[in-house]
Amino acid sequence: MNSYKCVNCGVGASALYKTYGPSVLKLTKCDSCKGVIDKYIEYDPVIVMIDLVLMSKEAQRHIIYNTEFKSYWKLFIILIMLETYGVWRNDSLFNIAINTVCNIKNNSTINSTYITLPINISVPEPWMSDCKGWAYEEKESLDLFIWEKDFYIQFLSIFTGIIVFITIVHLLMKLFKKFCFQNEVSLARVLKSFSLANMSLLFTLPMLVWGNSDTPPGTRLLHYLMVFLYSFIFFYNTFRVLYESPKIVTAIVLTISYCIKYLTTFHMTPFIRKITR
Incomplete structure (x- = not known):
């Protein structure tokens, strides 16, 4: 069975190498492109990580198809907690968008950022109550239990948005598969790919660690x-590797999924706060 894939062309392969002794092995060549199926077998993990940061499709195929990366669920949870921490501190692009669109100016929460737009954006009337739910009180004045509780609320909200994101991507890709491509993808591999692409969140750490209330809003934005x-772009490349889908299809599906994810998180947080009072 072709359980592996060539990192160069994506064609299936039955083996990555052949062994000729305890310490002798020979890398298998691809029948399609005539190149080595997976050159990263002999590479140091640091080199693989550098290529992943540079969004190399070869490195992504190596991780997704040719390695037994079983701890992706741990990475999945850690990255959700990182995203939750940014939203909980009111220090993320999502919070900046909410503060700007919902016109939350008098927010004394640490690292709150409001951007003045050249045009006025009117929020639909049914969403006004949810906008008020994002206007936090000053955290320093709250009880420690309420502060910690708010983190768990944000975690549930972010987690729900991510589950919706993954579900929408997978369902839309399966829908387009009937017309554009034929690659079958398991849900476990989708979660593995999502965890891999979501590592881009680590680049938010510099602002979360060293940013403060004196950081200009423009710099933060x-x-x-x-x-x-x-x-x-990282998710775009990863999903193209995973589903082998056309460029325009991947871009459309990813845009729709992102919009639904953030809308879900926007409405879910005030809702959870109401039912947990």
């Missing part, structure tokens, strides 16, 4: 916009 753009 620029940093998070660059991280989001990098993350979008």
Whole structure:
């Protein structure tokens, strides 16, 4: 069975190497492109990580198809907690968008950022109550239990948004598969790929660690916009490797999934706060 894939062309392969003794092995060549099926077998993990940061499709195929990366669920949870921490501190691109669109100016929460837009954006009336649910009180004045409880609420909200994101991507890709491509993908491999692509969140750490209330809003916004753009391209490349889908299909599916994810998180947080009072 072709359980592996060539990192160069993506064609299935039955083996990555052949062994000729306890310490002798020969890398298998691809029948399609005539190159080595997986050159990263002999590479140091640090080199693989560098290529992943540079969004190399070869390195992504190596991790997704040719390695037994079983701890992806641990990485999945850690990255959710990192994203939760940014939203909980009101220090993320998502929070900047909410503060700006919902016109939350008098927010004394640490690292709160409001951007003045050149045009006025009116929030639909049914969403006004949810906007009020994002106007936090000053955390320093709250009880420690309430502060910790708010983190768990944000975690549930972010987790729900991510589950919706993965579900929408997988369902839309399966829908387009009937018309555009034929690659079958298991849900476990989708979770593995999501964890791999979501490592781009680590680039938010510099602002979370060294940023403070004196950081100019423009600087904070620029940093998070660059991280989001990098993350979008990372997910785009990863899903193209995973589903072998056309460029336009991948871009459309990813855009729709991102929008639904953030809308889910926006409505879910005030809802959880109401039912847990």
